[in-house]
Amino acid sequence: MDKRLRSSLQSSAQDFLSSATTLSLKSSRSSLKTLIHGIKSSSDLCSSLPPSLCDSILSSVQSFRNLLEPNLSNLSPTKSPRSPPTKRLRRSSRHSKTPTATEPVRESHGSNLEHEKQKVLQRLEILAHIALLCVSHPQNVFSPSDLLPGVQALHDNLIIFESASVLSSGIECLCEEWWKEKLPGRELLISQFLPFLLSRSLTLKKKVDVHRVCVHREAFVLFDFDDESIEDLKLLLLRCVISPLYLKTEDGRRFLIFIFGLSNQLAKEILSMIRSQIPFGRKSMLEAYGDILFRAWKAMDGDSKVEIENRFLQYLIESAIHASSGIFASHIRRVIGAFINQRTTNGVEKLLFRLAEPVIFRSLQVANSNVRQNALHLLLDMFPLEDPDATKEEKDTLLGKQFFLLERLLTDDCPEVRKIAVEGSCRILHLYWEIIPSPTITKILTKIFDDISHDICSEVRLSLLKGIVYLLGNPQSHEILKVLLPRLRHLMLDNVLTVRVAAADLLLHLKDIRNFQFHKVVDLDVLLSVLASDQPPVAQKITKLLIPSYFPLNVSLEEACNRCMTLVKRSPIAGARFCKFAISERPSKQYLLELVKILLNLVLSPNKLDAHQIEGFLVASSYICDYLASESYYRNAIKELIAAEKGKSLLALASTSQAHSSLFNIVSTISPDDAAELLEECMGIVTNCSGLPEDVDCEDELRSAHKLLLSSGGFDDMFETLSALLHKTAYRCHIKFGTDMPPTSGSAKRKISKSSRKSSTKLKVINRKQSFEADYSVAVGVAWQIRDMLLHEDMKKAVLRSPSLEMSFLALKVISEFGRLSSAASNCLLLFTNYHVIMLQENLPVLKLSGFLNCQYHTVLELTMDHILNCLEKLFGADNSIINGKKDSDNLRPTKRKAQNPTGKSSSSCKDASMFKVLKNLIRLIESYFIYITRSLCWIHWYYPDELLNYTSGCIQHIICLIEQLNHNQILFKEEDLKDTILCLKSSFTYAAKILNLILRYCTESSTTLSKAFDLANDLLDLIILIESYLGSGYAFRLVAAVKPWLPDLVLALGSETILKRSQGKGTSSASFDHFPKWPLILAKSELYGVNGVRNEEDDKCSQPEKFSAFNRLLAMLIILLKGNAYVMDAVGVAFLTCSLVGLERKDFELALGFLHFVCVKLFKQDDRDWGDLMLSSLQEIYPKIEKEIAEQIHEDELEKLHSAKKLLEPLWMYHLYETGRVSMTEA
Secondary structure, three states, X not given: OHHHHHHXXXXXXXXXXXXXXXXXXXXXXXXXXXXXXXXXXXXXXXHHHHHHHHHHHHHHHHHHHHHHOOOHHHOOOOOOOOOOOOOOOOHHHOOOOOOOOXXXXXXXXXXXXXXXXXXXXXXXXXXXXXXXXXXXOOOOOOOHHHHHHHHHHHHHOHHHHOOOHHHHHHHHHHHHHHHHOOOOOHHHHOOOHHHHHHHHHHHHOOHHHHHHHHHXXXXXXXXXXXXXXXXXXXXXXXXXXXXXXXXXXXXXXXXXXXXXXXXXXXXXXXXXXXXXXXXHOOHHHHHHHHHXXXXXXXXXXXXXXXXXXXXHHHHXXXXXXXXXXXXXHHHHHHHHHHHHHOOOOOOHHHHHHHHXXXXXXXXXXXXXXXXHHHHHHHHHHHOOOOOOXXXXXXXXXXXHHHHHHHHHHXXXXXXXXXXXXXXXXXXXXXXXXXXXXXXXXXXXXXHHHHOHHHOXXXXXXXXXXXXXXXXXXXXHHHHXXXXXXXXXXXXXXXXXXXXXXXXXXXXXXXXXXXXXXXXXXXXXXXXXXXXXXXXXXXXXXXXXXXXXXXXXXXXXXXXXXXXXXXXXXXXXXXXXXXXXXXHHHOOOHHHHHHHHHXXXXXXXXXXXXXXXXXXXXXXXXXXXXXXXXXXXXXXXXXXXXXXXXXXXXXXXXXXXXXXXXXXXXXXXXXXXXXXXXXXXXXXXXXXXXXXXXXXXXXXXXHHHHHXXXXXXXXXXXXXXXXXXXXXXXXXXXXXXXXXXXXXXXXXXXXXXXHHOOOOHHHHHHHHOOOOHHHHHHHHHHHHHHHHHHOOOHHHHHHHHHOOOHHHHHHHHHHHOOOOOOOHHHHHHHHHHHHHHHHHHHHOXXXXXXXXXXXXXXXXXXXXXXXXXXXXXXHHHHHHHHHHHOOOOOOOOOHHHHHHHOOXXXXXXXXXXXXXXXXXXXXXXXXXXXXXXXXXXXXXXXXXXXXXXXXXXXXXXXXXXXXXXXXXXXXXXXXXXXXXXXXXXXXXXXXHHHHHHHHHHHHOOOOOOHHHHHHHHHHHHHHHXXXXXXXXXXXXXXXXXXXXXXXXXXXXXXXXXXXXXXXXXXXXXXXXOOOOOOOHHHHHHHHHHHXXXXXXXXXXXXXXXXXXXXXXXXXXXXXXXXXXXXXHHHHHHXXXXXXXXXHHHHOOOHHHHHHHHHHHHHHHOOOOOOOOXXXXXXXXXXXXXXXXXXXXXXXXXXXXXXXXXXXXXXXXXXXXXXXXXXXXXXXXX
């Protein structure tokens, strides 16, 4: 190949080109370079090759264009150029062996055409490469003017070669080389080359292409950007402005900076494009825009620079202040930040002052808190804002003005502004401490430490602590902060967790600063108190703070243990928690083992220790043993520490519940060989449980005892004893109240009697003589224990495997029927329902355990539900006696109440506490009942849904009545109790809505169940109204959040009355409320309040419409849901119109008007007349009644409401009366 090319090159230029174009570019690239670059300046080829090359290029380009747009004259004269397509063959003739004459013509013509195109493109690739080699010749032996026609032809047709990547890349390299060598005529090679290069960089997104664009940026100056034909290039340039590749590479930014100066109009369009990207840009993109704008501003002069200053930057500063959201304002400040960070550059300080000063100080004092907040952010970024050309006096005056406004904003009415002001003040002090006058520093710090540290808003206090940590970064602040920091010690006891965590972080920060001692900021006693009682995030940080002092690893083992012992002795509870959280810092296990030895030896030592110290030692040992027991070496070492007599001595010395619990945990962790006495002690604690669940202190002790008995194999024995205690109480209930006692199966009796020989403790417990009340109290404690066991997976499995399961279940069934609505009855009934649900889940023999041996499966569930409902009814009756202050003849303790109150006058505080306890227990019971119902319905279809809905609705009504009674008695709720109660209430609400969902799923339109579902939906809405009215919108919003997933079911239930009546062929507008709910009254008042903006002074407190923001949020969600389904909207709309009709019948025209306004304005638009048939049927009844009431009414206020209602309905009435005929005139 080389010889042939060399031979043709020696022959003539035309022969060389003919030979070269027969080769492929890939195989001939190196040969061509060697031959062409080897041509000397004296060779004839220097003058002959360029013209021949140009002719070949022009000929090939023309050939390719002809192939793209073939000339009709080139076709055969015998064939029409527009001959119709050949007729398609039938299926039967497709395999004919005699094809028609025209069959292969089209296919062969198409394939030949593509083949010709490829040949021409390959020839052009070679020619373009030869041209590039000629241009790049080392000795420049070829005349550029001779090569230019051919190169220009390739350039001018670059657009048609775009699909041929090899050729287009070759032409691109050719034009690039021509421009780089500054050859004559290079301005003729940019009109196609530069747009192609731009498009390629945007499409392939390669950095090398961006670099090539940047290298050729000077060529863009040659374009006339005022010409209309430049629009396509402008669009490419604007695409570069939003391209991430151009923004993040230096070459891309340099190019974008350059194009700002190409045209004033282009600069304006670029600025508009950047402005449109600011609201949605990422941090890196916004910072890139800021950098590009600053460098463009710095490089430009004239109108474009003025455009950036007076239009764009001024707009950004004003928008940063008046932005509607904080996120948008922060995005703008990121862009402006490029100028602020370069304020030392000549002219930047003056520019920022000129643009910001007229608006920023004024904006800091406006009424709108968002504007003040945004302006403060901007001032802090620009601080100190000053005119570099001003005198020193003017600068000092301006600086004083800024500090004055900053001090004023520290006490702003808006917490968010105060939060930013305190952090900003600390930041300013950190950065400019040296130049700020001492009186100003003193004034700001005094305000921060004395006032802001006691701010009512926790976010402000949190910002103060963060700001102080930042301020400590300036060493010059340390001397004054040593004096001031002790004033923040109260924040270590703040009532907000995040503030306490930040205070602990501040102390940890001080620990690492020389000459600061954290215990001089917060007393050690305070730290130990917090460590003993605070939540883990705070306790963990305090432990980390104290470890270098009380358990250092850089001292001897003995010294470290002695220091820790000192801490435990000083504060046993704090010392125990110190050991617990010190484990997470991964100290040496050998150190921890030695510490356990010392702790246990101190407990066993003859030196008398008080109960709290012993408790602290044992709790600390429990935490450490739990950590060390994962390795057998340390587990065996601990086992020796409590072996034999040592364990008995420790048990004798442990006198508190917490001490017992810790000792049991240690023993259950290491499983010693001889723990009989401990097991007997556990049995005694488990069976002596009469104080539960009120006795919270012994709960951990009982759980530890359960854990120890489970690990030592004594769980079945314990559970048998507990079941026997329940059975004993159930029998005494049977004797006392004459209730049937369900029989126990014989197999269970045999199993129990066989295992009952194992422990003498059981016999002692069961045979002990005590009153019925005492036995009942023990049964309640047992119920609580079993309920707690069922919450832990390993315990639950042991309970379900126990042979005493049936006895405990049947005993609970009897016990749950008696007692007042208190923790006693609630625990028994809750355990009974939990039992039944777990049995269903685990597929246990429910029929036998329920005591209904001859019943079908679904009948057992129904009878069990009936039993639970009967218990609830009895408890509700007891509840009423407590609320109304009546005596209950069936009370379990009729004599004690009289003895406690011999005067017959009840203490109001005791009554308030008992009433709140009634509410709490009631909600827990109802929650458990709802859970049981929803889970049971998953197993069978409910045969009596009406009764279920009735009882569910009754439960909700009972809660409503009790809350109303509590509010009537003006009982104040404790915040913690209220949170727990609302949490249970939210759960109960969710399960009630789920019951509604399950029943609506199975019922039919003809079922009377729909009316019951309607009542339940109204009760649930009333509950939301009640909570928001009495407890505030914050708690109501939690219920609304629970409603959201079940809102479709509530909507369907509200329309169920209409659906039912339509299915039965009845009217749809008659009001059929069993009891008219309260939420329609609130909706009507809120609607009219929103229209008029005023409230009737006679409305009582609970009906103030402006209070119900959560209910209004629920209505907004309901409207959105209804608008998605016209059928449901028609049905629910009738329910709303029914409320209006009730208002007309009761002469409550405010109710009627409020609902009509809601339907006509909120549910539908005022000009929307496309009501459904059902709603128009209601309209047929309402409109004549309104006219009749107008004729009979004489009071002006009532007439005004009626006229307003008529005005809302009149356009709709007239339209359907005269245009559609869907309503007609009738007598009211």
